[in-house]
Structure formats: structure tokens, C-alpha cells
Amino acid sequence: MKDLVAKRYVKALLEARDLKEISSFSKKLNSVAKAFSNDKFKSILASSEINEVAKVEFVLSIIENPEKSLENFIKLLGEKRRLEIIPFVATELENQIAKLNNNFIGVIYTNKELPTKSITSIEEQFSKKFDVKLSLSQNVCDYDGIKVDIDGLGVEISFSKDRLKTQLINHILKAV
Secondary structure, eight states, X not given: OHHHHHHHHHHHHHHTSOHHHHHHHHHHHHHHHHHTTSHHHHHHHHXXXXXXXXXXXXXXXXXXXXXXXXXXXXXXXXXXXXXXXXXXXXXXXXXXXXXXHTEEEEEEEESSOOOHHHHXXXXXXXXXXXXXXXXXXXXXXXXXXXXXXXXXXXXXXEEEHHHHHHHHHHHHHHHO
């Protein structure tokens, strides 16, 4: 739900500004979004004992030399009691900037570490296929196969050993 609200704010932010201004805005908003990983920070913003004006001033104190537009944006979120959506706005704003720059980030999920050469090869192939600049990172987890997830493009490609086994068994059973 918060991400849907964040998308509306991002849409409004993008309409009135150029790419350079949005990039600067995004960088400073990301510094605030990182503060949300701190439990004390979140508890201060969630506290009913602190008024909204003090919360807004607290959030603004994190930012070095905030632009007037960023300051007004944070004040608006404070008035609407939506300061907690700042991380969602920051993430969505980064995604939209990536779309404007035609530059995307993806993740490769595997159960074994892939060599850098393989990751680079996958990057190049997908970059050609989707005609974008792509950078992939690797996440070694318990996924039995390989999965490439490019969130900004809405692309997820996976190859699972279990699914292959199931399809092979079904094919053999149909043949018999």
C-alpha cells in the first residue's frame, strides 16, 4: 500500500523537474531513507508524544544543505503524516531515474558462486536483448538452479532443477 502512495508522489516529483535536479533530490532523499534502517529513528517518527513539526525538523536535520523543494516535500509528508513512506519514495524515485537513463540493476540468485566472467556474459546478453545498460549482482542462497531478476524491467527468468525433473517425468509419462 505504501509503495502505491509513493508512486503518486514520485510521479508528481518527476513532472516538474529535469533529470539533474531529480538526481540531486534522489541522492539527498536516499540519505534520509538509510536512516530508516535505524530502529531508534523509526521509533522517534512513530512516537505519538512528538508533534509532526518536530518530526519534520528531525528528518530535515539529517540532510546537509536541503534544497527548498526537498524541504517542502518533507514538510508535505509531515503534514499528511506520511513520513514513513520516505524509503518507498526513495526506492521508486531511483527506479524511475534508472528508466529515464535506460540503466537497470538486477540480481542473480544461485546456490553456488558464479565466476565473474559468467556474470559479465549474462549482463551482456540481457543488455543486448532488452537494449538497456544492465549491471547484475549475485546473491548466493539456497535456490536450486539459477534465477535472474531485473526488477526495473519487470523481468524474472529462472531455471530450476526441480521444475526440469517434474517436466521430464511428465513428458516420459505422456510418452508411455
